[in-house]
Amino acid sequence: MIEIRRPFLFAVASLLILSAPPTEATAQVSTSDVDAIFAAFSGPNTPGCTVAVSEAGRPVLGRAYGMADLEHDVPNKLETVLEPGSVAKQFTAAATILLALDGKISLSDDIRKYIPEVPDYGEPITIRHLLNHTSGLRDWGSVAGIEGWPRTTRVHTHTHMLDIVSRQKSLNYEPGEFYSYTNTGYNLQAVLVERVSGMSFAEFSRTRVFEPLGMMKTEWRDDYNRIVKDRAVAYSPTREGSFRQNMPFENVHGNGGLLTTVGDLLKFTHNLQTGALWGPEFLKEMHTQGVLNSGRQIAYASGLNVGKYKGVREVQHSGGTAGYRGFLTRFPDQDLAVAVMCNAGNANPGRFARQVADLYLGEAIVTDEPAAPTVEAVEVSGADLERFTGAYILTRNQQRRAFSVVDGALRLGGAALVPIAQNRFAFEEAVFEFDVESGEQRPSAVFTTPDGDVFQMEPVEDFDPSTDDLAEFTGEYSSPEAEVTYSFKVREGSLARVDRYGRAIPVRPSGPDAFVGAGGTWVFHSEGGRVTSVSLVSGRVWDLRFERVR
Structure with missing residues (x-):
């Protein structure tokens, strides 16, 4: 953290006075331990981060590091406004679900009922598909990049987004067939809220979400030219070791584009813990994880990832827009929440937030759950390993992967795989299984991800064209x-x-x-x-x- 010698410029660490002692579920934490986590982003010549922690909704820690504006020597502070990127998606989901609870929409409605610009692909794309990233819609920003206008290179608007969506002749996949992250679904929800409510998305969010929760420093970036008090400038590192501005010069929002503070983020996530403002049905819809057509449940709910961290239940989302980065996590069983935002594109707020959470969780991360079974490596002959080498194609999306044998180990790229059977290889919790019973010299394979998703892989011949x-x-x-x-x-x-x-x-x-x-x-x-x-x-x-x- 910055040495406090020039208070006006460098007194960037602010500590909230504890209003109540920590609960029994969490440990006493030294602020110096928190400061050490952010040391790389706490100097007078670097952009930085803000972090806040709450227990049972009570703020127990708040710190700010680095500079909000390098040109004018303005330090970050707890009141500094930043953007947490896709952390914003849970706010968009909240607005959509509030409309459903108002009886104005159903989450099972076809989105074309409200946004006919979305092409008819034969199978309906429901609002719930948009919430869960299972719509199959291509990411409009990726298409814009293919056009030659990547995000932040022009002032993209919802009009541009709808134009791109309306041109797509096909989906990535049939709705509900797979999970595939796409900003399009959340931009469409912002348009949906506007058309159904008759209000701008920003106004609906202000009156139904931000103000009722006391989030007085939160708004949508629907006009990037608007002056925002206390906003930090976003930066990305240069090859020379300095920084350059990297601001999100665009007006699309709903997928991201939330201007907020770490304190305001904690107010929102606490309501996701208690349901005090909108009730149990709202909580249920926000936390309902998506289910694919196959019946497999995915981790993604409504703008939230639901899972475990070191054996502890966790609800979280990460984000990044231009040079802004953000992470908001909540541990329901401990009623603990951590928010981190940074204005440095090379910062990792997810790692920082979980390191801070480790300090508070203490013994809670020691779980009684049985440890994952230890898998012992088996010996596979070099000749058998060679059968699995070469290029493979993932049939779902045509992406290529290449296996090789280096120092007696099968590798995917640079990662060594552990043989757990004569035809099965593991990398951490992922498994590759080759179909040796087919009799093919180069057999096909199945790749199973840690969360149970399955990819078919087919071998392709080497191609050395003249x-x-x-x-x-x-x-x-x-x-x-x-x-x-x-x-x-x-x-x-x-x-x-x-x-x-x-x-x-x-x-x-x-x-x-x-x-x-x-x-x-x-x-x-x-x-x-x-x-x-x-x-x-x-x-x-x-x-x-x-x-x-x-």
């Missing part, structure tokens, strides 16, 4: 969904994607007719012996089709 082979993929390809045309050309013996400004980015082969680079995986398609189109898989956008136009 310059003549690469020439088959050259040409111009256009996507009406992204309103952009890209060229592919052979440059210095490699295929390169060329954008509208003439910038060439090499792509490298990853399998037959597939290349990786320039923002994702590009899979070319042929008809009648001629390449006619290419599909892009890029993060939150699966299978965006570009047709060959030249």
Whole structure:
């Protein structure tokens, strides 16, 4: 923490006077231990963080570190307004659920009932799908990036968002089939609230959420030009070791865009603990975890991740927008909450918040739950390991993964996998199982994630195209969904994607007719012996089709 020698500039650590002793569920905490967690962000030449802790709704700690404005030597303080990124989603979910409790909507309604700009994909996309990230809708910001206008490079608005959504001819997947994080669902909820309530989303939130909870320093960034008292400037680090401004110059909100303080965040999350303001039905809907069509329950509820941390029940969400970072976590059984926000893009508020929580949880993290069974490694011959090497494709989203053998161990990228059977390999709690009974020299595989999600993986052949082979993929390809045309050309013996400004980015082969680079995986398609189109898989956008136009 900053040494306090010039109070006006550097007295950046503020300690709330404890209004009540800690509950028996938590430990006594030294502020010096908290300060040590934030040491890297507590100097006079760095942006920093604010942190607040509450027990049973009572504030027990508040600290501020680093600078809110490096140009004007303004320190962070507890009242500093920052953005917690996607932590905002729980506030949007709250507004949506309040409309449902008012009887004005049903969470099982098709979103097209209120927002007909969303295309008809055959199967209804419900409001609950939007809440749980199971809609299949592509992330509009990812599509905007493919267009050449990534987030914060232009003043994106909800009009832009709806325009992009209306152009999408397909979904990533059938609604309810998978969980896939997408900001689109939460921007659509903001529009939904406006259309149903007849109020702006900002006004509805102010009158129904912020003011009733006493969150007097909280508002939506629906106009990025508006002057906001006590707002910190957001920064990102440079390669030279200094910082540059990185502000969110956009007006989209609901997915993020919440201007708030750590103290106000704790007021909201305490109401999610008690339900004092909106009652048990509100709490139930906020904490109801999504269920996929398969019947599998996911961790994501309504703007909240529900799970465990070191054996302790936890409800949390992280976030980041431009150079802002945030994390809000609550431990229901201990009635403990921690909020951290930072104006440094290289800060990790999730790690900081949980390190602070560790200090308060104390013995609560020693759980009586049985330890995970110890899995002993088995010996697999080198010849058998070689069967599993090479490139594989995840059939769900066309992403590529490559296995190799290094020093007698099967590796995925740089991570060594532990053999737990002749055809099963573990990495932490994830498992890869190869179908050796198929008799194929290179068998298919199933990848099971720690939360039970299952991905089918199919082997693909090595692809080492000649310059003549690469020439088959050259040409111009256009996507009406992204309103952009890209060229592919052979440059210095490699295929390169060329954008509208003439910038060439090499792509490298990853399998037959597939290349990786320039923002994702590009899979070319042929008809009648001629390449006619290419599909892009890029993060939150699966299978965006570009047709060959030249």
